[in-house]
Amino acid sequence: MIQTTMSCGKCGSTALRKNGHSHGQAKYLCTACRHQAVFAPAAPRKAVQYAQVEKLLLERVSQRAIVRLTGVARMTVAKLAKKSAGPAE
Ligand SMILES: [Zn+2]
Known part of the structure; x- marks a missing residue:
């Protein structure tokens, strides 16, 4: 598995998990605050x-x-x- 250093833009938690795709990019869901976003590093x-x-x-x-x-x-x-x-x- 690829190690990433992504963190939630809302609460800063690194407890993210993949939650589908949007415009060809993976969408992530923060398991701490339920905030979801597309990360394009x-x-x-x-x-x-x-x-x-x-x-x-x-x-x-x-x-x-x-x-x-x-x-x-x-x-x-x-x-x-x-x-x-x-x-x-
Ligand atoms: Zn969060």
């Missing part, structure tokens, strides 16, 4: 990574170095580089 983690990539691009760090530093795929770095460069190219 990948999305905020990626947003942080992409922000870091964009910062490194501004510092003119090479794409390969960014891949090494952040672990983001090179194609993704290239895509973000194109986006941050704007339509001037």
Whole structure:
């Protein structure tokens, strides 16, 4: 079983259990306060990574170095580089 460090957004309890799906993502139910929510840990983690990539691009760090530093795929770095460069190219 995969160990997670998720906690209830309402009471902070880690006593969560899976309670069906919503929009393709697992829904969790807090067994302590009965609060239920969808947890999407990948999305905020990626947003942080992409922000870091964009910062490194501004510092003119090479794409390969960014891949090494952040672990983001090179194609993704290239895509973000194109986006941050704007339509001037
Ligand atoms: Zn709770």
